[in-house]
Amino acid sequence: MIHDNVEKAKKGGGCPSQGGGDMAQKQKEQEAMIKSNLAKIKHKIFVLSGKGGVGKSSVSANLAARLAQKGYKTGLMDVDVHGPSIAHMFGMTELLDITPDQQRLMPKQINDNLKVVSVQALMQDKDQAIIWRGPAKTGMIQQFVGSVEWGELDFLVIDAPPGTGDEPLTVVQNIPEALGVIVTTPQEVALADIRKSISFCKTVKLKTLGIVENMAGFTCPHCAESIDLFKNGGGEKTATEQGLNFLGSIPFDTRVVAAGDNGKPVVMEEAESEFTKAFETVVDNIMEKL
Amino acid sequence: MIHDNVEKAKKGGGCPSQGGGDMAQKQKEQEAMIKSNLAKIKHKIFVLSGKGGVGKSSVSANLAARLAQKGYKTGLMDVDVHGPSIAHMFGMTELLDITPDQQRLMPKQINDNLKVVSVQALMQDKDQAIIWRGPAKTGMIQQFVGSVEWGELDFLVIDAPPGTGDEPLTVVQNIPEALGVIVTTPQEVALADIRKSISFCKTVKLKTLGIVENMAGFTCPHCAESIDLFKNGGGEKTATEQGLNFLGSIPFDTRVVAAGDNGKPVVMEEAESEFTKAFETVVDNIMEKL
Numbered sequence: 291m292i293h294d295n296v297e298k299a300k301k302g303g304g305c306p307s308q309g310g311g312d313m314a315q316k317q318k319e320q321e322a323m324i325k326s327n328l329a330k331i332k333h334k335i336f337v338l339s340g341k342g343g344v345g346k347s348s349v350s351a352n353l354a355a356r357l358a359q360k361g362y363k364t365g366l367m368d369v370d371v372h373g374p375s376i377a378h379m380f381g382m383t384e385l386l387d388i389t390p391d392q393q394r395l396m397p398k399q400i401n402d403n404l405k406v407v408s409v410q411a412l413m414q415d416k417d418q419a420i421i422w423r424g425p426a427k428t429g430m431i432q433q434f435v436g437s438v439e440w441g442e443l444d445f446l447v448i449d450a451p452p453g454t455g456d457e458p459l460t461v462v463q464n465i466p467e468a469l470g471v472i473v474t475t476p477q478e479v480a481l482a483d484i485r486k487s488i489s490f491c492k493t494v495k496l497k498t499l500g501i502v503e504n505m506a507g508f509t510c511p512h513c514a515e516s517i518d519l520f521k522n523g524g525g526e527k528t529a530t531e532q533g534l535n536f537l538g539s540i541p542f543d544t545r546v547v548a549a550g551d552n553g554k555p556v557v558m559e560e561a562e563s564e565f566t567k568a569f570e571t572v573v574d575n576i577m578e579k580l
Numbered sequence: 581m582i583h584d585n586v587e588k589a590k591k592g593g594g595c596p597s598q599g600g601g602d603m604a605q606k607q608k609e610q611e612a613m614i615k616s617n618l619a620k621i622k623h624k625i626f627v628l629s630g631k632g633g634v635g636k637s638s639v640s641a642n643l644a645a646r647l648a649q650k651g652y653k654t655g656l657m658d659v660d661v662h663g664p665s666i667a668h669m670f671g672m673t674e675l676l677d678i679t680p681d682q683q684r685l686m687p688k689q690i691n692d693n694l695k696v697v698s699v700q701a702l703m704q705d706k707d708q709a710i711i712w713r714g715p716a717k718t719g720m721i722q723q724f725v726g727s728v729e730w731g732e733l734d735f736l737v738i739d740a741p742p743g744t745g746d747e748p749l750t751v752v753q754n755i756p757e758a759l760g761v762i763v764t765t766p767q768e769v770a771l772a773d774i775r776k777s778i779s780f781c782k783t784v785k786l787k788t789l790g791i792v793e794n795m796a797g798f799t800c801p802h803c804a805e806s807i808d809l810f811k812n813g814g815g816e817k818t819a820t821e822q823g824l825n826f827l828g829s830i831p832f833d834t835r836v837v838a839a840g841d842n843g844k845p846v847v848m849e850e851a852e853s854e855f856t857k858a859f860e861t862v863v864d865n866i867m868e869k870l
Contacts, residue, residue, distance in 0.1 A: 341665075342742050343633005347769075371745075375631075375769050417775035427745070452632050452742070455661075455717070478841040479637075479665050485707035513803035520837050547810050551768040 323436035324464050331365070331443040333580060334468040336461065336496065340483030342452040344475045345504040347375040348546055349572075350449035351555040353471075356573050358404035359557065362444035365397060368408035369434065369461055370451035371427050377410035381553025394439040407438050431460045454490040462494045470498040471537065471576065475505045476524035488532050499579045500535030501525050502572055508542040509564065535579060538572040541565060613726035614754050621655070621733040623870060624758040626751065626786065630773030632742040634765045635794040637665040638836055638845070639862075640739035643761075645845040646863050648694035652734035655687060658698035659724065659751055660741035661717050667700035671843025684729040697728050721750045744780040752784045760788040761827065761866065765795045766814035778822050789869045790825030791815050792862055798832040799854070825869060828862040831855060 328334065337353070339346040347368070354366035368376035377383075380400055386407065387396040397405035409430070440446065448468065451457045462468065470491050474484040484501070491498050503525025508517045519542050529536035543565040549556045557566050618624065627643070629636040637658070644656035658666035667673075670690055676697065677686040687695035699720070730736065738758065741747045752758065760781050764774040774791070781788050793815025798807045809832050819826035833855040839846045847856050 341633060342631055343765075375772070378769050378772055417772070417779055455745075475633075477837050479668050479837075482665070482668055482707070489707055508809075510800040510802060510805070511807060512800060512805035515800070515802035517801060517834070519798075519809070519832070519834060521841070542809070544807070544809060547767050547769075551811070 320432050320436050321464070324432065327436055327438065327440065328446075328465060331440060331446045333444065334446045334448065334465050335499070335576070336448045336450060336458075336465070336468040336470050337473060338450045338458055338470055338487055338491075339452050339473045340454070340485070340487040340490075341474070341480045344452075344473050344480055345540075345546070346452065346473045347379060347449050348550055348555070349471075349473045349502055349504060349540070350447050351376060351379045351550075352557045352569055353573065353576070354404060354406070354445070354447040355400075355555040356557045356569060357445050357447070358401060360573075362403060363442060364404050365438075365440050365443045365446045366404070366406045366449065367397075367435075367438065367446060368406075368410065368449045369431055369457060370449060371409055371430065371457060374408045374410035375550070376406060376449055377408035379550050379553065379555060380406050382406065382408060382410070389439055393437075395434075395437045396439055405440065405443075409434060427456050428460045431457060432464060435461070435464055454486055458490070459494065462496050466495075468496065469580075470496045472498060472501045472534075473504055474501060474525050474528070475520045476503055476518075476522045477520045478524065480520070481524045481528050484528060485532070488534065498534055499576055500537040501529040502537045503539040505542040506539040511544070535575070537575040537579075538568060540568045540572065610722050610726050611754070614722065617726055617728065617730065618736075618755060621730060621736045623734065624736045624738065624755050625789070625866070626738045626740060626748075626755070626758040626760050627763060628740045628748055628760055628777055628781075629742050629763045630744070630775070630777040630780075631764070631770045634742075634763050634770055635830075635836070636742065636763045637669060637739050638840055639761075639763045639792055639794060639830070640737050641666060641669045641840075641845040642847045642859055643863065643866070644694060644696070644735070644737040645690075646847045646859060647735050647737070648691060649847065650863075652693060653732060654694050655728075655730050655733045655736045656694070656696045656739065657687075657725075657728065657736060658696075658700065658739045659721055659747060660739060661699050661720065661747060664698045664700035665840070666696060666739055667698035669840050669843065669845060670696050672696065672698060672700070679729055683727075685724075685727045686729055695730065695733075699724060717746050718750045721747055722754060725751070725754050744776055748780070749784065752786050756785075758786065759870075760786045762788060762791045762824075763794055764791060764815050764818070765810045766793055766808075766812045767810045768814065770810070771814045771818050774818060775822070778824065788824055789866055790827040791819040792827045793829040795832040796829040801834070825865070827865040827869075828858060830858045830862065 337346055337350040354364050358364040368374045382398050397407040399405055472487050474480050505520050506522045508519045526536045541564050546556050557569055560566055627636055627640040644654050648654040658664045672688050687697040689695055762777050764770050795810050796812045798809050816826045831854050836846050847859055850856055
């Protein structure tokens with residue numbers, strides 16, 4: 291059973307040198323499972339950021355929701371072991387179902403075209419911290435990526451944890467054909483981290499579709515004046531400097547925060563908002579680059 | 581030489597079972613070094629968060645700066661290997677100096693009472709991503725914590741990477757007497773992650789001084805009306821629910837973003853701002869709990 295396997299991943303997942311042939315065999319089986327699982331998915335988009343809190347999860351959630359609205363069969367997978375937000379953003383409170391043969395996880399069907407799965411859904415106590423050293427996390431992510439029964443998909447959007455450590459590395463190694471979308475906010479402290487993400491993509495040879503600038507600009511709900519909360523223009527400047535596509539700028543919107551807490555991404559609720567319009571440009575730019 | 585040792589940590593740092601007695605001996609020496617290094621520091625404050633982007637680094641920077649202003653000998657250490665922001669926040673662009681015996685790192689002296697050191701300062705190319713698996717990071721953090729020549733200090737503020745993974749775990753294991761300060765923003769998605777941080781602190785038996793709510797409330801610079809960017813009150817509510825102290829609420833301020841980019845924490849520049857006043861309450865509450 292998958293939930294049991296996760297328990298095992300916590301305990302095991304030690305050094306690759308330990309365990310010998312049995313481990314190697316299991317590793318091979320897992321890789322084959324991941325391969326066959328992902329073969330039925332046309333495009334894999336890997337949403338990453340150098341810094342946490344730039345809205346990577348809300349960009350992932352809205353991107354997947356918008357692709358689904360456009361009629362594409364879309365999956366969304368959250369692999370952030372330490373802070374999985376996607377489950378919360380879609381109001382997923384229960385453990386995921388398992389296929390009748392008990393071998394695979396069933397993603398949650400949000401609507402006709404959208405399925406969502408989160409590492410969170412594997413945890414019995416959602417407030418429990420995952421205090422795992424790197425190798426255990428790697429094992430869990432591999433298990434997780436290989437275990438979801440997606441069926442045929444046009445798009446799989448993968449919400450990675452921030453940074454350039456074990457988790458994104460594991461995902462890239464297991465899904466080498468994924469295309470990166472890098473999310474940043476406009477201020478220099480965030481851009482410094484994003485340059486690390488770009489360096490990460492280059493080093494691990496992950497092809498990138500481009501950079502999205504999030505939380506750029508804000509309209510005061512009282513006086514309608516524009517406020518640059520986190521400065522502006524930094525995303526586009528960095529894209530130009532680094533020779534990457536600039537996919538668009540998305541404004542800050544308190545409704546995104548509320549929507550994140552209420553279990554429905556903004557693009558599903560507020561078709562006419564500035565956020566949704568700006569997001570549409572990003573989606574168009576991504577489609578064009580594929 | 582320390583910079584060479586960091587190179588070695590990248591290459592080595594494998595499984596503890598490998599290398600045998602030599603590794604065990606080195607490990608012992610490193611632990612002894614950390615112990616003697618930290619013995620001269622009265623209070624260690626470990627600033628942590630479940631989610632990235634909640635302003636943990638700016639809280640750490642302003643906390644250290646304010647303690648120094650109050651006359652305490654203060655050190656600030658950034659151990660976020662993937663996104664070290666502290667160096668940027670203090671305008672530190674050069675590699676750190678090394679003691680004449682080439683054995684230790686000299687922190688940068690910001691003013692009479694404040695010294696700062698960042699993992700960033702060990703890297704030749706600051707835009708390079710650190711793509712290290714867990715064990716290599718653990719090795720580097722241990723090396724780093726043991727290597728800084730702090731001298732006598734009243735306070736050491738430690739800016740940890742977000743989450744509950746390898747890095748915070750390594751710090752806690754090496755500095756068990758540290759006291760945690762948990763930073764969050766008010767919205768539920770962030771609070772869900774902070775409950776994980778609290779669970780982390782309980783599991784690893786890290787004593788916590790309390791919770792700071794950051795980016796709570798914002799005053800429009802045009803019409804002076806108040807806006808809840810990330811909702812409000814969630815930090816205090818979570819503190820109450822979890823039986824922890826609430827240390828105070830800090831407003832969002834675009835000057836904090838600008839200050840972060842310009843190399844000087846806000847409390848050093850804007851003595852009369854709302855931010856500085858709110859921060860003063862947090863510092864007073866921390867002092868009271870010590």
